[in-house]
Amino acid sequence: MCGIIGILGEKDVAPLLVEGLKRLEYRGYDSAGIATLSNGHIQRCRAKGKLANLEDKLGAQPLSGTTGIGHTRWATHGAPTEDNAHPHATEKVAVVHNGIIENYAQLKDELEKLQCRFETDTDTEVIAHLVTHYMTQGMKPQEAANAALDRLEGAFSLALIFAGEHDLLIGARQGTPLAVGYGEGEMYLASDSYALAPLTRKICFLEDGDRVKVTRDGAQIYTNDNTPVERDIRITAQSGAATGKGAYKHFMLKEIHEQPAVIGDTLNSFINPATGTIHMPDDALAALEKAPRLTMIACGTAFYACMVAKYWFEQIARLPVEIDVASEFRYREAPLPEGGVALFVSQSGETLDTLEALRYCKREGQTIMSVVNTIESTIERESDIVLHTLAGPEIGVASTKAFTTQLTTLACLALALSVRTGKVDEQQAAEMAEALRHVPAQTAAVLGDHESPVQDIARELFEAKDMLYFGRGLLYPVAMEGALKLKEISYIHAEGYAAGEMKHGPIALIDEHVPVVVIAPGNDPLFEKAASNVQETVARGGEVLLISDEVGTAQLKDHIKWHITLGDVHPFVMPILYTLPVQLLAYYIAVTKGTDVDQPRNLAKSVTVE
Numbered sequence: 001m002c003g004i005i006g007i008l009g010e011k012d013v014a015p016l017l018v019e020g021l022k023r024l025e026y027r028g029y030d031s032a033g034i035a036t037l038s039n040g041h042i043q044r045c046r047a048k049g050k051l052a053n054l055e056d057k058l059g060a061q062p063l064s065g066t067t068g069i070g071h072t073r074w075a076t077h078g079a080p081t082e083d084n085a086h087p088h089a090t091e092k093v094a095v096v097h098n099g100i101i102e103n104y105a106q107l108k109d110e111l112e113k114l115q116c117r118f119e120t121d122t123d124t125e126v127i128a129h130l131v132t133h134y135m136t137q138g139m140k141p142q143e144a145a146n147a148a149l150d151r152l153e154g155a156f157s158l159a160l161i162f163a164g165e166h167d168l169l170i171g172a173r174q175g176t177p178l179a180v181g182y183g184e185g186e187m188y189l190a191s192d193s194y195a196l197a198p199l200t201r202k203i204c205f206l207e208d209g210d211r212v213k214v215t216r217d218g219a220q221i222y223t224n225d226n227t228p229v230e231r232d233i234r235i236t237a238q239s240g241a242a243t244g245k246g247a248y249k250h251f252m253l254k255e256i257h258e259q260p261a262v263i264g265d266t267l268n269s270f271i272n273p274a275t276g277t278i279h280m281p282d283d284a285l286a287a288l289e290k291a292p293r294l295t296m297i298a299c300g301t302a303f304y305a306c307m308v309a310k311y312w313f314e315q316i317a318r319l320p321v322e323i324d325v326a327s328e329f330r331y332r333e334a335p336l337p338e339g340g341v342a343l344f345v346s347q348s349g350e351t352l353d354t355l356e357a358l359r360y361c362k363r364e365g366q367t368i369m370s371v372v373n374t375i376e377s378t379i380e381r382e383s384d385i386v387l388h389t390l391a392g393p394e395i396g397v398a399s400t401k402a403f404t405t406q407l408t409t410l411a412c413l414a415l416a417l418s419v420r421t422g423k424v425d426e427q428q429a430a431e432m433a434e435a436l437r438h439v440p441a442q443t444a445a446v447l448g449d450h451e452s453p454v455q456d457i458a459r460e461l462f463e464a465k466d467m468l469y470f471g472r473g474l475l476y477p478v479a480m481e482g483a484l485k486l487k488e489i490s491y492i493h494a495e496g497y498a499a500g501e502m503k504h505g506p507i508a509l510i511d512e513h514v515p516v517v518v519i520a521p522g523n524d525p526l527f528e529k530a531a532s533n534v535q536e537t538v539a540r541g542g543e544v545l546l547i548s549d550e551v552g553t554a555q556l557k558d559h560i561k562w563h564i565t566l567g568d569v570h571p572f573v574m575p576i577l578y579t580l581p582v583q584l585l586a587y588y589i590a591v592t593k594g595t596d597v598d599q600p601r602n603l604a605k606s607v608t609v610e
């Protein structure tokens with residue numbers, strides 16, 4: 001999604017704007033630009049593609065000025081060209097925008113009738129002309145901005161600067177996040193606290209409908225009916241340290257290898273070091289203990305974490321669970337039980353569909369819990385109870401360490417609940433807690449043992465046009481996640497399926513051109529069923545990559561073409577450990593293909609539009 005930054009500085013702001021945009025790159029983008037006020041006049045520099053292109057242009061033609069705005073664009077309306085890159089401007093105003101103006105066509109038509117001349121295909125340019133129109137009607141900048149904002153429909157956050165107004169920055173939030181940063185003699189606006197962390201840790205998150213007038217003396221926040229309002233100013237825990245790739249070629253590979261450490265950090269935040277038992281916040285367990293049902297909602301990879309957790313909560317805590325993807329759930333008006341709990345899983349904490357589903361559940365009287373990785377995110381701030389994954393910033397668009405720490409957190413929650421409600425006895429609980437405690441070391445072992453063999457397998461698979469992933473039970477969501485990882489970074493069409501569904505359709509796809517990945521540990525209770533699926537696949541000329549353990553590989557070795565064989569893994573934690581090979585497989589296939597692994601085409605890290 002787009003990233004926004006605005007600065008009222010003490011010195012030329014162009015370099016600071018670009019540095020801020022670099023910390024917003026992870027959101028996904030296809031063009032970028034900045035605008036500053038130089039001698040009171042708006043000047044812009046924009047470029048298609050990566051930020052390096054913008055830096056090259058600025059190197060040739062630097063922008064001066066201590067007031068400015070910047071933007072990384074993830075195209076919604078209009079192709080990713082330089083002309084469509086933000087900021088969009090007239091002589092009087094420049095604007096950067098994240099989101100969608102749903103009524104832009106009607107407004108554009110109205111403005112064209114007023115002789116406004118549009119230069120782009122974007123919805124955003126409408127904002128610049130609408131504000132300018134009101135200013136030509138005699139309104140002052142803030143009035144004109146408010147009048148324009150009153151006309152906009154949709155989800156958006158934006159920042160505006162005005163010709164001749166070097167001490168003014170106007171911001172607004174309606175659906176997508178925007179934060180105010182408080183510096184020493186400087187003030188800032190940005191999409192998140194991560195972008196501002198090198199400049200300031202004193203942050204205020206705007207709420208939906210908020211508008212803000214920023215000067216170097218501070219910020220005045222108003223609701224959309226112009227009522228002044230106070231919002232919390234907090235010291236963010238975000239680190240200002242640059243998040244680099246270190247010795248790794250891609251952020252994704254770095255984050256795959258961070259998993260032993262961050263799974264350990266997440267576990268240690270829930271494990272009592274003295275007793276080795278799992279302890280979760282009492283309010284979370286109390287809410288779940290009374291709940292007749294748990295509803296779990298998320299998108300993408302985070303939804304697959306909900307799929308795994310459904311098995312855990314139902315099998316060991318005996319709690320009925322309903323799951324759904326947020327984009328469907330938020331519109332289907334699901335009846336929800338009195339005293340129910342709704343749990344939302346999100347790495348970014350800003351996914352709009354997930355956030356709107358949360359708001360539906362809140363309106364329906366559910367206790368709202370969330371598992372988030374990004375501190376101070378909107379989903380966190382709108383939840384009653386929050387559990388943090390301690391994965392650290394995840395920069396690669398493809399979710400890896402966020403997923404396995406989500407699973408770790410949900411496993412701890414399900415286990416702690418089952419102990420509290422007496423659904424498992426002490427010995428069973430101790431066995432599962434022990435299995436969890438071994439996960440960080442086992443994760444390191446799996447990555448160490450299998451990275452090289454997976455690279456070899458990837459070199460045999462990277463030219464595939466289609467791939468299938470099959471799994472059963474707790475490994476079915478892992479099959480879904482493996483397929484998603486592959487398709488989103490290698491662009492190979494891949495489908496994940498419950499292995500039992502194979503004969504209900506997908507078996508028609510199988511031939512020697514469609515590699516099939518079967519995730520089936522030998523000591524999994526459903527292994528024999530999955531073994532039959534391997535036989536059925538091979539009988540039709542399919543070539544199978546089996547991801548299993550010694551038992552499973554030994555039993556199927558005469559039928560499979562490739563295998564990745566893990567050590568013994570307790571069934572409770574299989575989803576966490578069996579995710580690692582499918583992460584590595586997707587990564588090395590994509591690297592062999594030469595795609596942009598960290599910022600795959602068309603994708604964004606945080607989907608803050610519908």
Ligand code: AGP
Nearest residue numbers: 300301302346347348351398399
């Ligand atoms: C997963 O690799 C993708 N990046 C995507 O499916 C992601 O999981 C989804 O957009 C949800 O994002 P969130 O966890 O930040 O809400």
